[in-house]
Amino acid sequence: MREDYQALIDEVSQLLGTPATLEGRDFSLIAFGAHDSGDDDGQDAPALDAVRTRTILQRRSTPAVRAFFESWGIARATGPVRIPPDPAAGVVHGRICLPVRDRGVVHGYIWLLDDGALQLTDPRLAAAMTVADRTGAQLAAHARAEEHTGELLHAALAERGGAARDEALSGLRGALGDAATGPLALVAVLPWPRQEAGDGTQRGPAPAALPRLAAQCLRDGALAALVRLRAPHGLDAARSTADRLLRSAAGHTLRAGAAATAGLSAPRTGLADLPAAWQEARAAARAAAAESLPSAIAEWDTLGPYRLLTRIPHTGPVPDPAVRQLLRPANSELARTAEVFLDCAGQAGRTAAALGIHRQTLYYRLSRVERLTGLDLDEGEDRLLLHMALKAARL
DSSP: OHHHHHHHHHHHHHHHHHEEEETTOOOBBEEEOOOOOOOTOOOOOOOOOOHHHHHHHHHHHOOOHHHHHHTTTTTOSSSSSOOOOBBBGGGGGGEEEEEEETTTTTEEEEEEEESSSOOOOOHHHHHHHHHHHHHOOOOOHHHHHHHHHHHHHHHHHHHOSSHHHHHHHHHHHHHHHGGGSSSSEEEEEEEEEOOEOTOOOOOOOOOOOOOTEEEEEEETTTEEEEOOOOOOBHHHHHHHHHHHHHHHHSSOOOOOOOOEEEOOOOOOEEEHEEEHHHHHHHHHHHHHHTTTTTSEEGGGGOOOTHHHTTTTTOOOOOGGGOOOOOOOOHHHHHHHHHHHHHHHHHHHHHHHHTTTOOOOHHHHHHHHHHHOOOTTTTTTHHHHHHHHHHHHHOO
């Protein structure tokens, strides 16, 4: 599919004699033409500016760049739009934008670096717009196919079985072909941001098209992405997809205090176990948020106690009575000390080093924890209760 778009963008580049790029309506890069340093007459082609370089290297534009270009009305335009340079925005060279539409709906943009040689009335631009229309029809057909596959995935993730889920699984197998029998993993991005569209409906930003992404849908406030793995026990493709999806969500409004995190299920062979894989991926995303992981990505197989805690039905923030006082904001330092102490298997030296405090300070804090909770940290069951209660509070 991507090869077809590359052929179309190469056709535009040849028509106009300048390198072109094709981006989706979410400004994710789909295809780009080769950029030569010069031509046979010795004239230099426009150099890449920071915006185009970043787009090619990172496969998408930043929210600020997107806002700059959209301010020129490209989402409403039906013909070429000339955009002058703005060095303050990183746009050193001007652009000509060809909207890529189908049945009146914009599906993407073709971008040309503008050296001023082309007039908007140039017949070659009219020919390029014909290619843009063909591109729009193909993007629309691809989007319809992806939407149908996403609907099948949504139904296949249902916990309860029955004829509807069986039918969805059968349809999903047909849509994915050979990929349906190979190694797969589910990625959950939670929460997935919602935006108000022009028609007043609420929808999230379109996830970027990714090479290993087999299907995606919105479910339970999260994005579910089914990823084809390269090997039965390797999650590299899933990690890469999760990272790209998190970057796709970045810059969009989330609920107050929230930050998107991603979770990866254990690898699966085939589609039969999708509901369980979805629960694993969502649990891992919750654990990534609870632990504030630097990468914002967690894997089910490495969750430790969260593999048990995330299976407990969530009924609200009702902590165990023993830890209610400890979990008050005024005692956050003591709660953190207790958690690190238990994470370090009760080893005082490791705990003091991890917290950067003296051992006597550690012992003093632990004694205060015991007084607040009524628990004896020399007793295994009391330690277990406190440790699990502190981890559960993070969720």
